[in-house]
Amino acid sequence: MGRRRSPDRAVAAEERFRLLRVQRFSSDTEKALWHGRSRNTRVAKVLVYMAAIRMPDRPGLPLTANPNVTCKGAEQQFFSASGENQAAHLLPGQILIDNTYPWLFLQGEPARLLQNEFAYVDPIHANYNAADRLAERNGMVDAFASACRAVLTGTGEPERDVSNAYHRAWVPGALAAIAAAENExxxxxxxxxxxxxxxxxxxxxxxxxxxxxxxxxxxxxxxxFEQLSMLDYYRAAFDETPREIEPRSVIAALNALVN
Structure with a gap:
């Protein structure tokens, strides 16, 4: 696999300093929980972007009535890690809408910000990344794609559809993937x-x-043994719901994206 590119050099420099140069004083348990919660937060943010993409009269590529949403391996990241650490992506993979990058359905700053979401990584021990890959290949990527499609094809209020997609598609699908990874x-x-x-x-x-x-x-x-423990902490991360899917947060985020 070739070297993944960074979509935004300024953000890449900031992320490298924040996560590689600033020493963390936290236990492995806290790191695993933080990684799991960060993934859930990033998923919630992407679901809000899906709600923006389905809005009428928005700039960008037109959205088909029945879009095919898939999730493949990550293609970009803000930085790489060194030593025993790896740069583990926070999102389960790269979402495609009808085989097209989702940010192409937006324009300007919203498009840039959505593209950046798929490049955020966490410099953590290789076993965290191994646990991620186990969950991803056991269904987590499918859960992410299903949640995105649920928002894109939803017909209700965007804040309700985002919440439903998170709780009814992402959460049960991701938890099932974690359980399957543990069994493996x-x-x-x-x-x-x-x-x-x-x-x-x-x-x-x-x-x-x-x-x-x-x-x-x-x-x-x-x-x-360590990967099995990390998967258990990833499950525990679902005990905390991201504030990004609260109705007021969704409405505020959408207003910022389209105005």
């Missing part, structure tokens, strides 16, 4: 579960600590 990982070698003593002399003690530690020293087993 569980077919790989994993550390044995902790065994605790139950007798009067060993009650509460870990009885297989040495066996578990030896398994953890195997790099492949550790990677699978």
């Amino acid at each position: 990982l569980r077919t790989e070698p994993l550390p044995p579960p902790l065994v605790y003593g139950t007798g009067p002399e060993d009650y509460g003690m870990i009885l297989n600590l040495e066996e578990r530690s030896q398994a953890m020293n195997d790099e492949e087993i550790w990677d699978s």
